[in-house]
Amino acid sequence: MTSTLIGFIGYSISTLDITTLSLIVGEEPRLKTLMVLFMVVGLPSAYNVILGGPTLNKSRAVASTYHCTMMFQTRAGVGEAKSDPGSPNSAT
Numbered sequence: 001m002t003s004t005l006i007g008f009i010g011y012s013i014s015t016l017d018i019t020t021l022s023l024i025v026g027e028e029p030r031l032k033t034l035m036v037l038f039m040v041v042g043l044p045s046a047y048n049v050i051l052g053g054p055t056l057n058k059s060r061a062v063a064s065t066y067h068c069t070m071m072f073q074t075r076a077g078v079g080e081a082k083s084d085p086g087s088p089n090s091a092t
Contacts, residue, residue, distance in 0.1 A: 003039060015039045025059070025072065026079035032072050034059055 001018045023036040036055050056063060061072040068083045
């Protein structure tokens, strides 16, 4: 299955593949697991993964790009996923 993505400045790119994977964020005991649809593209990027609005809404997460942190509710309390702001390849 493929799809077309439209960028902010209007350019478009076709996906190479679309797959559903299990996404696990946080650390025990405060972690969350979701089934997420990922679109694979053949472009160089500073990021391994870009989580979009639908995934953030599904996980009921709050993301702060300033703090390089994403917080989300779990059964054991509030979970947190952090990235290293000095590393462009670390995912939030």
